[in-house]
Amino acid sequence: MGTLHRNGGAKKSSESARLILVTILGVLFGFFIGFSFPTLSLRKINLSSGIISSLDVISDRSKFSRTEPSESTVKIYVPTNPRGAESLPPGIIEAESDFFLRRLWGEPSEDVKKKPKYLVTFTVGLDQKSNIDKGVKKFSQDFQILLFHYDGQTSEWDDLEWSKNAIHISVRRQTKWWYAKRFLHPDIVAAYEYIFMWDEDLGVDHFNGDKYIQLVKKHGLEISQPGLEPNNGLTWQMTKRRGDREVHKDTEEKPGWCTDPHLPPCAAFVEIMAPVFSREAWRCVWHMLQNDLVHGWGLDFALRRCVEPAHEKIGVVDSQWIVHQVIPSLGNQGQSENGKAPWEGVRARCRNEWNMFQKRLADADKAYTSQMGKG
Structure with a gap:
């Protein structure tokens, strides 16, 4: 009996020792695994479509420990946010803005009593102050006025009552397309x-801003311009005013000018002196503006790319018409060279930019077509 007791005790002692050894080995193995893989990184955990954000859980090697778990960083990542704002919660983002004037005191909600619906921009010099004054008065309080001053003179406009509520941006010797791209x-x-993008040398005796907007909406025009007085200076046949209608969207040009009746200059065409863009069309046109090409020549032939169908959504408003006075005010801001007038150098650059713009469009079309063919 005593022998049996000793054998049983020895057996239990052997099993206990084995269990202790296995436990120790398990602890050492676990420690080895933990030491070899100390960093946990989970990238962009995509949640359901109802939850628009993703979480980027980033754990730094030096911070990730049993004693300091609260120091790990959690970063909000929202791919649908505007570029540069991916790390912000969507509720705080104000991606869009305006030119509404705000007070320096009081409640923000009471700052703007009447919000203008439309934006009118003129690129101006002081020599055309009287003409711009007449033009601005053709627009009601529903229109925000913005002046781009290419001669640096802004305080000289303070005596005009409307100027106090206008936006004034002054950079010397720049064109309206330079301003447009930047502001x-x-x-x-x-x-x-x-958005009205107008020159300074326009006669507006036969124009009314509110009536113009009514006609643009009535005829579904995304890009438009007022008709031009047909007996004043050189102009395209398409943009000449017709006295028997409210709006026209096509025309007949000289033989050989139009390869397609739905394409410029016989349709889908307005000039760059007084264009008017819908908000949606301007979003496209702005992206097409070249950063280094500032005169806009050739742009009028490409505007059709920003609306569809262009021959139906681009047109000329005949019953609200203007006169192009052809005053080279900005052109005279150029520099005289070899005895030539300043405006001659300006026109030379205009022609050069037109060729450059056409080539860039053609090259871009070719590259895109090639890429799509490979796809």
């Missing part, structure tokens, strides 16, 4: 249904 980003002018 009229689509997200900045998103509050306005239509």
Whole structure:
């Protein structure tokens, strides 16, 4: 009996020792695994479509420990946010803005009593002050006025009552397309249904801003311009005013000018002196503006790319018409060379830019077509 007791005790002692050894080996193995893989990284855990954000859980090697778990970083990542704002919660983002004037005191909600619906821009010099004054008065309070001053003179406009509520941007010797690319980003002018991009030398005796907007909406025009007085200076046949209608969208040009009746200059065409863009059309046009090409020649032939169908959504408003006075005010801001007038150098660059723009479009079309063919 005593022998049996000793054998049983020895057996139990052997099993206990084996269990202890296995436990120790397990602990050492676990420690080895933990030491070899100390960093846990989970990238962009995509949640259901109802939850628009993703979480990027980033754990730094030096911070990830049993004693300091609260120091790990959690970063919000929202791919649908505007570029640069992916790390912000969507509720705090104000991607769009406007030119509404705000007070320096009081409640923000009471700042703007009446919000203009449309934006009118003129690129101006002081010599055309009287003409611009007449033009601005053709627009009601539904229109926000923005002046781009290419001669640096802004305080000289303070005596005009409307000037106090206008936006003044002054950079010397620049064109309206230079200003547009830098100050009229689509997200900045998103509050306005239509954007007028006008020159300073326009006669507006037969124009009314409110009536013009009514006709643009009535005829579904995304890109438009007022008709031009047909007996004043050189102009395209398409943009000449017709006295027997409200709006026209096509025309007949000289033989050989139009390869397709739905394409410029016989349709889908307005000139760059006084174009008017819908908010949606401007978002496309702004992206097409070249950063280094500032005169806009050739742009009028490409505007059709921003609306569809272009021959139906681009047109000329005949019953609200203007006169192009052809005053080379900005052209005279150029530099005289070899005895030539300043405007001659400006026109030479205009022609050069037109060729460059056409080539860039052709090259871009060719590259895109080639890429799509490979796909």
